[in-house]
Each structure stands twice: as structure tokens, then as C-alpha cells.
Amino acid sequence: MICFECGNKISDDFRSNGTFGVFLCETHQNIMDVVLKKLGGHSDIGRFYFALKKLGLDPFIGWWNGERHVPIAIGRYRLNLEFYDTNLPHDHSLALKRQQIESYDHQRQFICLHIPLALLEDHLTHTALLIHNIHEGLRAY
DSSP states (O other): OBOTTTOOBOOTTSOOOOTTSSOOOHHHHHHHHHHHHHTTSOHHHHHHHHHHHHTTOOOEEEEEOSSSEEEEEEGGGTEEEEEEOTTSOOOHHHHHHHHHHHHHHHHTTOEEEEEEHHHHHHOHHHHHHHHHHHHHHHHHO
């Protein structure tokens, strides 16, 4: 097996379980685990990150934008992808709080897309293709 990130052969004593849809060496597996723990621990975000990489995009995971960590960012086109759990209650005060947190991004002309985690669980490939199409549209713009 070969690590998807670095291309090195994975040692026989480390068994990559392919949690994120790709095989990773021990170093990259540990890095993904640490970053995802900062972002809330959802392995679906990691699977989505690698789905975008498979489509040829160059996303950043756990990107620090100067104020906070953004789950997935596509830097050159100023596209931030945020994820939320649909099982949690969403109300007016939560929306205002989210807007206040993201005002830093809006002031710097970043586009923030909010994606429910349930969409990643059920329609990972289709969602990745939609983000790829948005990326291509921004590239032409």
C-alpha cells in the first residue's frame, strides 16, 4: 500500500484502515486525527477532504485564517467550507453568532459555504462534485 499524501510505501507493521477513503501512512493518519479532533472529530470531513483531492482540487484542512480554524478552505479562490450538524438546534441567536464569527471572512471577500454533515454522510461524491463545479466557476470568474 502507498500513502495517498506522500506517496511513500506504508510499512507492514502499520495497518492503515482507510477511514478517509484512502490509505495513509502513520504520520499522515496521526496528522488527520489531530486536525479533525480540533474541528469536532467528524471523520466525514476527512473523507470529504480526500474526495476533493481525488477530483484534483488542492484544499487545506484546518486552515487558520487569522481568527479561527476553517474546516476546509480552497485558498486561491477564497472559498471556505463550513460544516454543521443538523441534529443540533439552530435558531436566530445561533445564526447571529455564526455571522459574527464569520464576519472576519466576509470582510476579506471569502465565500463561506455551509454544508450539513448529513449531506456528507449520504451524498459525499455528489457534494464533492458540486464543490468542484463551484471551484471551476470561480476559476473562470
